[in-house]
Amino acid sequence: MMVGSGLSNQVGAAVAALAFPVIGPVGVVAVRQWVAGVVLLAVGRPRWRSFTARQWWPVLALAAVFATMNLSLYSAIQRIGLGLAVTLEFLGPLAVALAGSRRGADLVRALAAAGAVAVLTRPQPSTDYLGIGLALLAAVCWGSYILLNRTVGARLPGAQGSAAAAAVSAALYLPVGAVVLWHHPPSAGALGCALAAGVLSSAVPFLADLLALRRVPAAAFGIFMSVNPVLAALVGMVVLDQRLDWAAWAAIAVIVSANATAVASTARRARRRKNA
Incomplete structure (x- = not known):
């Protein structure tokens, strides 16, 4: 299931990229957010009227993060490719x-990751700094998503908070998506790709x-999630013919490691504190 989840997410992003020439990242993200909103509403079934102000603010913040994270990531994928964009996003x-x-070990990890980022973004005449910046914005959003999800999960039962945030994000994209799709009428293929991206990636x-x-266990799940940049690079190569050089692959391996x-070290420290 974990392999299927990771592959589905990255294949969904690759399929989404196929629709970029017709409706652009904004149009694709709008459709994806609508699909995510419908699915999560069906699963989470939030009780809107019972939400308090203390519950609403993290839900609204999470909705804003949802909206920004997907748009910045898909815009980065359009400019710098799937593998590089997802790897930089993983810094979050x-x-x-x-x-x-x-701890000294964590300092070493941070320095290693910083060196890997320097390799991935090494200045060249063809370097797309805007694409790199968008991927780093997605990283900030993913980090915020993790922290906000903890707050939402603590204040709302089940998946109600995530469902409410997805619904609000989908509502935010209704006027935006309508304008984009009006000015850039989607072909059947592009619309199908956008819908498939919503299902596969959400x-x-x-x-x-x-x-x-x-x-x-949550710790094992978190460790396995680290393989996503590798899956993204492989899917980008197979589906989109986006090939990375050996230095980029080495940098991805460093960030994944x-x-x-x-994550493993954090889990061990948490167990020690619990048993102390």
């Missing part, structure tokens, strides 16, 4: 895993992760 969870640590991973977390070991 890595930063959360390393935040506040004063519905399937959400349900697969939900089922996997019932069988796999840094995240996996950071």
